[in-house]
Amino acid sequence: MGILTDDRELKLLKHIFGNTKLVIPSNLYLGLHSGTPTEASPSTGELSGSGYSRYHLVDNVHNTDATSSTSQMHTRFGFSTNDSLTNESAIDFPEATGSWGTVTHYSIWDDATATTDANCLMIGALSSGVAVGSGDQFRIAVGEFDLTFPAKMGVGAGAMSTSTVISSSASTMTYEYHYHTATEWRRQVARRLGFINEPWGIYDGNYDFAATTDQGNADQNKVVGNRNGYWPNVSLAYYTDAYSMREGVTQNASVIPTDVYADSLYLGLYKGDPGNHSTVVTAGGSADELSGNGYARQQLLTKGGSNVFGTPATSGGVSSVANTSAIAFPEATADWGSITHWGIYRGNNTTYGTANGVAGYSSSTLDQYNPARHPFLTGALTTARTVNSGDILRFGIGDFVIKLD
Numbered sequence: 001m002g003i004l005t006d007d008r009e010l011k012l013l014k015h016i017f018g019n020t021k022l023v024i025p026s027n028l029y030l031g032l033h034s035g036t037p038t039e040a041s042p043s044t045g046e047l048s049g050s051g052y053s054r055y056h057l058v059d060n061v062h063n064t065d066a067t068s069s070t071s072q073m074h075t076r077f078g079f080s081t082n083d084s085l086t087n088e089s090a091i092d093f094p095e096a097t098g099s100w101g102t103v104t105h106y107s108i109w110d111d112a113t114a115t116t117d118a119n120c121l122m123i124g125a126l127s128s129g130v131a132v133g134s135g136d137q138f139r140i141a142v143g144e145f146d147l148t149f150p151a152k153m154g155v156g157a158g159a160m161s162t163s164t165v166i167s168s169s170a171s172t173m174t175y176e177y178h179y180h181t182a183t184e185w186r187r188q189v190a191r192r193l194g195f196i197n198e199p200w201g202i203y204d205g206n207y208d209f210a211a212t213t214d215q216g217n218a219d220q221n222k223v224v225g226n227r228n229g230y231w232p233n234v235s236l237a238y239y240t241d242a243y244s245m246r247e248g249v250t251q252n253a254s255v256i257p258t259d260v261y262a263d264s265l266y267l268g269l270y271k272g273d274p275g276n277h278s279t280v281v282t283a284g285g286s287a288d289e290l291s292g293n294g295y296a297r298q299q300l301l302t303k304g305g306s307n308v309f310g311t312p313a314t315s316g317g318v319s320s321v322a323n324t325s326a327i328a329f330p331e332a333t334a335d336w337g338s339i340t341h342w343g344i345y346r347g348n349n350t351t352y353g354t355a356n357g358v359a360g361y362s363s364s365t366l367d368q369y370n371p372a373r374h375p376f377l378t379g380a381l382t383t384a385r386t387v388n389s390g391d392i393l394r395f396g397i398g399d400f401v402i403k404l405d
Helices: 006-016 184-193 218-234
Strands: 027-033 055-059 077-079 084-087 091-095 101-109 120-132 137-140 146-148 163-167 172-175 242-244 259-261 264-270 298-302 313-315 318-322 337-345 377-387 401-404
Touching: 006 120, 006 184, 006 313, 006 318, 006 401, 055 091, 077 184
Parallel strands: none
Antiparallel strands: 027 055, 027 101, 077 084, 084 146, 091 137, 101 120, 163 172, 242 259, 264 298, 264 337, 313 318, 318 401, 337 377
């Protein structure tokens, strides 16, 4: 998805591994360059003068409803595939009052004018240079600005599913409690970085999640407000936070969770490359998580408790985090075989995500978004580890390193 700057890589790692919360930017701005920006100097080559100004890409303060006038002023992003975040509205810069030269690169900022590394999220190159002369308008048409995610970043659940969860004497309603798409984890990362302002209002052509008044049915109105209440911040939630439903919206406690939280990280193991696990994780295949024979995921982070990782750091343009205490799996009661890959989950099995553990959020039987069932990050071990019956797989201090570069 372009190249994240060292600053943003480090902030993302610190957020994921429980050091410092990454606050969602209030606004994002797109810059254009006739020279090559770098992570160390992201403003290098940025245009100036002749009518140029950064384009106001996303407004995360006011865009809460796709039908509002404010949302039409900025660019809406969506996932065209499991990999790419794509602009769903055109990006039009001001008319050039003089020559801008040949535009070759772009940058994305959280400020309209600031030029420090701390304000730049990412940099990237255009697929081809564009010459902009006096009187021209630089324009990116719908679907032409793609931000592609790393292959090993999980996408979450598979096909969209629905569940009938609200029923009353007046009506029974089927709805999607979460955004259950195959891009769930990437959607959450995009939201945390500030690219997606959700919810956008109308959902499935029927229900307005930004509504504040009863739409003819009390149960329906409960659903209308719920996702709007917590979704912006719960995306890639920080491990100490819990987000309640919107104040003033009553809820049916038997089917709707009170809080959403992400208070743990777990490490899972594989005998093959799990990829990004866009489908439901099952046991048995070489690329599926281990199962049985004494195997259990190992907890890496607990709310108010232990954290096996140290503080992320950046060196030589690479941001990384390493374990500062040993990670030891249970003794194998039978052969596990050759372990080649790992995956990090934001939960263990189905015990994640809600105050009351309802199926709508953490069911292991429904093909829908469940952070405990789908790895958030995956990767390969530097050296495969063979685990036989009676062995204990152990990573010593500093042996487990995760890098963003």
